[in-house]
Amino acid sequence: GIQVEQSPPDLILQEGANSTLRCNFSDSVNNLQWFHQNPWGQLINLFYIPSGTKQNGRLSATTVATERYSLLYISSSQTTDSGVYFCAVEPPGGSEKLVFGKGTKLTVNP
């Protein structure tokens, strides 16, 4: 099945710093979503981005489908950005499920 690799696995930042999280996938995808899992375990939708670039406040994402990767940018990070960021893809071939990566654990220190 499709493989989803996220890097780095862990990231520690000072408040105000910028960061880039990467998601590589091994096959073409019908859907790609980025999630933030907060300390209470909730999965918060950040972006639906199978291709192209989107921005939402301090967050933006770019997916280059032909090269099978997606990037999540966080600018001017805040302590509330801490948590685990997951990339999830929907593989081709009629499967509807999302296949998740292992996540990047982000810690933003004050």
Next chain:
Amino acid sequence: EPEVTQTPSHQVTQMGQEVILRCVPISNHLYFYWYRQILGQKVEFLVSFYNNEISEKSEIFDDQFSVERPDGSNFTLKIRSTKLEDSAMYFCASQPLGLAGTDTQYFGPGTRLTVL
């Protein structure tokens, strides 16, 4: 903004007991899903449901699991005889369009199941 809701938020049960986890998907959504996340691990797909039947299931979703949409709003996951390894966070998700893969899956807040 409409949300997927799940109840209970936390369920503690004894090994061998049956549990039912409940979800209310976003109204007018057509696809429904259950995923689980064992503590510290990644989120894993369990089952998808469309047009009142299972459309896909993973190898995790064995005979101990079942899903049902008993009325027009609820979507349930039943585990018949829980095992210790069923302890996990269970997420329900729903998707709006008839063509999966063309829109966002929206996740509920999760039910944390603890099997003792």
